Amino acid sequence: MIQIRRFRPADAAEVAQVVATTLNISNSQDYSSAYLEATIKRMSPQFFLDKAEQTHFYIVHDGNRIVGTGAIGSYWGSTTEYSFFDIFVLPTYQKRGIGELIIHTLEHDVYFRQAERVEIPASITAVNFYRHMGYTFKKGHETVDEEQLYRLKRHHRLRRSNRKGHRDVEKDYKFPVTRRVSERPRSKGEGWVGFPFWAAF
Numbered sequence: 001m002i003q004i005r006r007f008r009p010a011d012a013a014e015v016a017q018v019v020a021t022t023l024n025i026s027n028s029q030d031y032s033s034a035y036l037e038a039t040i041k042r043m044s045p046q047f048f049l050d051k052a053e054q055t056h057f058y059i060v061h062d063g064n065r066i067v068g069t070g071a072i073g074s075y076w077g078s079t080t081e082y083s084f085f086d087i088f089v090l091p092t093y094q095k096r097g098i099g100e101l102i103i104h105t106l107e108h109d110v111y112f113r114q115a116e117r118v119e120i121p122a123s124i125t126a127v128n129f130y131r132h133m134g135y136t137f138k139k140g141h142e143t144v145d146e147e148q149l150y151r152l153k154r155h156h157r158l159r160r161s162n163r164k165g166h167r168d169v170e171k172d173y174k175f176p177v178t179r180r181v182s183e184r185p186r187s188k189g190e191g192w193v194g195f196p197f198w199a200a201f
Contacts, residue, residue: 007057012045030124067093070102080116
């Protein structure tokens with residue numbers, strides 16, 4: 001069964017492998033081997049241990065196997081602007097709705113709800129998925145930057161308090177995930193859900 005929870009330190013090595021596999025397969029059509037090799041080298045287990053200290057980092061798992069990741073954290077130390085980071089889905093699990101599950105989870109995190117603006121550094125491979133999810137190009141960033149990433153954003157009204165009875169994602173990880181995730185890859189024409197994507201600094 002597909003479930004989502006917060007990252008644990010013991011996940012670091014497997015997360016790094018998930019990311020490396022996804023980059024080498026899904027992103028190889030848009031990036032050179034040298035670029036991907038350098039990115040994979042940088043995104044080591046220690047990289048994810050450090051990132052988890054700085055963000056609310058989630059992993060998607062199918063039983064004991066990690067199949068996806070995603071995080072939300074402060075944008076350069078801001079308390080009103082946040083960014084998505086390190087969003088990946090294993091190629092064999094793409095097109096099952098896991099991509100949308102990760103985005104919806106991040107959009108229910110307390111960081112997102114207190115944000116006035118959320119930014120996504122999106123890969124060439126991922127940009128259309130994020131646009132489909134409602135994110136738009138930052139002004140002046142309609143083409144890739146020096147990191148070969150697009151910069152997308154969404155403005156979001158600051159919510160100073162939760163509705164009565166509303167629970168923070170960081171306090172409750174039990175989601176109705178089986179309603180959002182398909183047991184098989186979706187065929188062409190069934191929508192953008194699970195599109196291979198990547199958001200990482």
